[in-house]
Amino acid sequence: MSEPVTAAYVLPSVLVTRADLARIVREVEKVDNELEAQRARNRANGENEYHAPATSQQLADFLELNKLNLEDDQGRMQLKEQLRVMKDKAPVIHMTFAVEADPASLQKLVEYIRKEIHPQAVLSVGLQPSLVGGVYLRTPNHVHDFSIRELLAGKREVIMHELEGLV
Amino acid sequence: MTIWWLAFIVGSLAAVFAGFVWVVISLHRLQGGNTGGGPGKKSLGDLNKAYTDIAEEDATHLFNKEFREELRNRGRLRFEKIIDENAMFLKQDLDMTISQLNDYMKQQISSKLDAEFAEYAKAMHDAQQLALSSLQKTAQDVETQRLQLADALKKDVAAREVALLKVYEENMAKIVEHYVLLALGDQFDLKAQLPYIIAQMEANKQAIMEDMRL
Numbered sequence: 345m346s347e348p349v350t351a352a353y354v355l356p357s358v359l360v361t362r363a364d365l366a367r368i369v370r371e372v373e374k375v376d377n378e379l380e381a382q383r384a385r386n387r388a389n390g391e392n393e394y395h396a397p398a399t400s401q402q403l404a405d406f407l408e409l410n411k412l413n414l415e416d417d418q419g420r421m422q423l424k425e426q427l428r429v430m431k432d433k434a435p436v437i438h439m440t441f442a443v444e445a446d447p448a449s450l451q452k453l454v455e456y457i458r459k460e461i462h463p464q465a466v467l468s469v470g471l472q473p474s475l476v477g478g479v480y481l482r483t484p485n486h487v488h489d490f491s492i493r494e495l496l497a498g499k500r501e502v503i504m505h506e507l508e509g510l511v
Numbered sequence: 512m513t514i515w516w517l518a519f520i521v522g523s524l525a526a527v528f529a530g531f532v533w534v535v536i537s538l539h540r541l542q543g544g545n546t547g548g549g550p551g552k553k554s555l556g557d558l559n560k561a562y563t564d565i566a567e568e569d570a571t572h573l574f575n576k577e578f579r580e581e582l583r584n585r586g587r588l589r590f591e592k593i594i595d596e597n598a599m600f601l602k603q604d605l606d607m608t609i610s611q612l613n614d615y616m617k618q619q620i621s622s623k624l625d626a627e628f629a630e631y632a633k634a635m636h637d638a639q640q641l642a643l644s645s646l647q648k649t650a651q652d653v654e655t656q657r658l659q660l661a662d663a664l665k666k667d668v669a670a671r672e673v674a675l676l677k678v679y680e681e682n683m684a685k686i687v688e689h690y691v692l693l694a695l696g697d698q699f700d701l702k703a704q705l706p707y708i709i710a711q712m713e714a715n716k717q718a719i720m721e722d723m724r725l
Contacts, residue, residue, distance in 0.1 A: 435723045441701055449701040456709055460716055462723045476691075479708045483722040490711035496691055503687045504680050 353426060355464055356405040357451040362466045365431045368403045372424050375399065375414050435462050438482040440470035442491065516589060527573060531566065538562060 359365060378397045386392055394415055399407070407414065414420050437457060439445075450467065457465050472480060477492035538558070574582075712719065 437719075437723075441704075443701055443704075445701050449705055452705055453708065456712070460713070461720050465723065477704050477707070478711070479704075481712070481719075483719055486718065486722045488711075488715055488719065490708060490715075504683065 353406075353430065353464070354409050355454075355458060355466075356402065356409050357455045357458075358402045358405050360447075360450045360454050360467050361469065362431060362434065362436060364402060365427065365434065365466060368400070368406060369424070369427045369431050371400055371403050372414070372420070372427055375403075376420055376424055379415065379417075379420070430464060434464045434466050435484065436468050437461075437465055438468040438470065440472045440475065440480040440482075442471075442473050442475040442477050444471060445469050513593075527570075530569065530573070534565060534569065535562070538565075 355365075359368065375397050379394060382394055386394070396415060399414070406412075412419060412423060414423075439453070450469065454465070454467055457467070470480075475491035475493050476496075478490045478495065480491050481488040538561075
């Protein structure tokens with residue numbers, strides 16, 4: 345398996361695309377800002393209570409999976425930095441499907457990819473109906489055509505063989 | 512025959528000459544008898560004249576009209592005979608010459624004709640050989656062209672067959688492929704395709720991992 349680009353954060357399967365990563369980065373920044381604002385208010389008011397802001401399911405799953413607490417200032421700062429780096433550096437796998445990709449299937453795919461290929465890989469999803477089925481997969485330097493169209497083209501000799509058998 | 516005639520003429524002349532000699536001797540005797548001094552003695556000139564007259568008279572008597580006619584007839588016959596003989600000889604010579612000339616002409620013409628025929632035959636043979644060689648060459652060229660044409664046709668037919676087969680294969684494969692694409696269409700949802708996709712990724716996992724590592 346490939347090495348992670350940052351600290352060994354585990355990405356939950358609900359974080360599929362780079363956009364998802366960017367979203368939780370923004371959310372962490374927002375939480376950070378909110379907590380900083382509460383701290384400033386508490387300092388001004390002499391209070392010592394923090395109200396953790398509501399987080400999305402994706403961020404919640406991420407925090408839970410990595411045993412992180414956003415109220416920890418040091419950990420939050422580190423998380424923010426690491427997530428930014430991860431957003432920019434995480435390897436992207438472009439996957440083009442013939443049909444609209446449903447979230448459940450994408451989650452299963454990303455689970456497999458992070459388990460078998462790279463733990464912090466994210467997906468970039470596209471749609472191309474002419475593929476008929478399968479996936480057209482593009483890694484940073486290579487292209488893998490696992491589409492039904494390519495499969496049919498590769499099996500053209502089989503069709504011809506069968507046709508010649510008929511003639 | 513000519514010699515006899517010549518002897519006859521010479522004999523006649525000799526007889527005439529002998530008569531003349533006899534006449535002269537007779538006149539001399541007669542003159543001698545009268546020289547004794549007669550009154551009838553004549554001069555030599557008169558005598559000569561008289562002899563001449565006598566000779567002329569005798570000649571006239573000797574060569575009279577019948578005799579001249581006979582001589583003329585004989586001469587004519589003789590000349591006719593000579594002319595006939597000469598004509599016959601001439602005819603024989605002419606015939607012989609004509610015969611020889613004919614033979615010569617025949618020989619010359621035969622040799623000439625033989626030579627011409629030989630030349631003609633040789634020319635005919637040459638022309639025949641030339642025509643034969645030309646025909647053979649033409650036949651050979653035609654055969655070569657036929658073989659080339661057959662070869663070209665065979666290649667063309669083979670190429671066309673291959674091209675048609677290729678087109679057929681491509682088109683049939685495309686038709687079947689198109690049919691399959693249309694038949695499948697969007698009937699597969701991603702969930703149904705996941706096992707296939709994951710299996711493909713599993714099969715190429717190593718390559719994908721190495722690419723991600725770069």
